[in-house]
Each structure stands twice: as C-alpha cells, then as structure tokens.
Amino acid sequence: MRVAALLSGGKDSVYAAFLSSIMGMDPEVALINVPEEEHPMVYHRPNIHLAGVVARLMGLEAKHFKGSTEEDLAGAIGSVGADALVAGVVASEYQYWFLQEACRRAECTLIAPLWGRDPEELLREYTEAGMEVVITRVAAEGLDRSLLGRTISEVAGRLLEAHRRWGVSPL
Incomplete structure (x- = not known):
C-alpha cells in the first residue's frame, strides 16, 4: 500500500x-x-x-x-x-x-488517527512523545502574544485553562 x-x-x-x-x-x-x-x-x-x-x-x-x-x-x-x-x-x-x-x-x-480524539489527551501525548512544538501564532480567546516562541509543554497549563474556561482548543 x-x-x-x-x-x-x-x-x-x-x-x-x-x-x-x-x-x-x-x-x-x-x-x-x-x-x-x-x-x-x-x-x-x-x-x-x-x-x-x-x-x-x-x-x-x-x-x-x-x-x-x-x-x-x-x-x-x-x-x-x-x-x-x-x-x-x-x-x-x-x-x-x-x-x-x-x-x-x-x-x-x-x-485519520487523531479524528475525534480528546484535545487535552492529544496535548499530553504530543508532550510525552517528545514533540518540541513551538507556538508561532495565537488567535484565540484567552491566549496572547506572550506564548509566541514557547513550546506547548512549557505552557500546557495555560492552554488547558483557556480550553476549560473559554472552550478554546488547547491544540
């Protein structure tokens, strides 16, 4: 295949x-x-x-x-x-x-192995898999420019808070 x-x-x-x-x-x-x-x-x-x-x-x-x-x-x-x-x-x-x-x-x-998966679970998986995901753009409620250049593992708490508070995807 x-x-x-x-x-x-x-x-x-x-x-x-x-x-x-x-x-x-x-x-x-x-x-x-x-x-x-x-x-x-x-x-x-x-x-x-x-x-x-x-x-x-x-x-x-x-x-x-x-x-x-x-x-x-x-x-x-x-x-x-x-x-x-x-x-x-x-x-x-x-x-x-x-x-x-x-x-x-x-x-x-x-x-589509990610389809329908819980975004909080995926955020944890990305970090546990050792992915160095750098934030290059923010465009959602509760997130600001201070996140730019940081990795998702560094700011996972803020991403999860925005998800729970405003319904913003942490991904």
Missing part, C-alpha cells in the same frame, strides 16, 4: 504521520498544499513554506500542490499513486468531510 501524508508541517499532521507509521502504514510522500487564500477553510497556512523541510526531515518526498477543492486534493493523491492518505484532522467536521470526499474521488482510504 502506498501511503501519502497530507502535511502542513504543523503538529497535528506530523503526529498523524508518526502514528500511521506505528500502525504499519508508513507514508512515502508528503502532499503539501500551498493555499492561495489568506484564511483557507481546510488547509493549515502558517509557516507552510517550512513544510517541505519538515517532510525531508521525516524522510518523505515532498509534493506541493495548489487548489482548494476536493478535486484538487484528489488529483494530488492520484498524481503520487497513493492508496491511502493520512491526515491530522482532529475536530473539524467540515475538514473531515472534505478529506473523505477527496479520498472517495481518488479511490483511496482516509487514515
């Missing part, structure tokens, strides 16, 4: 690819979307210019693609001959539907 990872270079897509490998489905190629919109609904945009570097560090071939439709993603999946796509979607029903639809069109299987 040829597995592709939808990779943004962010913590969720990297961890999903890691879990996929543990499950015996090693990604061989990273599909990296270069969003054309300022605020895309599906794809992670911050620091996307580093995703190719992250892919290489993970030992993956990097394949960049453009477009924001299910058909665009299906085309990218088909272009690398993938039978499965691993993605780091956690809670967005729209993103999950979008990925399912793209995989249906590409006739491949969606692997």
